[in-house]
Amino acid sequence: MGKDYQIEWKKPASYNPSKVLRKLPSPISSQMTEIYNYSVEDYGFYFLDNLVDPTVAGHAMKLFVDEALALSESVKITEL
Numbered sequence: 001m002g003k004d005y006q007i008e009w010k011k012p013a014s015y016n017p018s019k020v021l022r023k024l025p026s027p028i029s030s031q032m033t034e035i036y037n038y039s040v041e042d043y044g045f046y047f048l049d050n051l052v053d054p055t056v057a058g059h060a061m062k063l064f065v066d067e068a069l070a071l072s073e074s075v076k077i078t079e080l
Helices: 018-025 053-073
Strands: 004-007 036-041 044-049 075-077
Touching: 004 053, 018 053, 036 053, 044 053
Parallel strands: none
Antiparallel strands: 004 044, 004 075, 036 044
């Protein structure tokens, strides 16, 4: 069981997530378990922390939040 987050922000119509996606650390641990997962949604980003490696998952989540803050005046993060 993990923690799900919705990172909601107003994406520009022409938004391309490839820049932030290239910066992400590997979501697979050395034990071959999934550390985190994500998806790009109409509202922003969905993020799942599988509670395997808090350092890697935290870094990935920070990249998503930083991306949203760089392109939007406000960001709303909700734990689902």
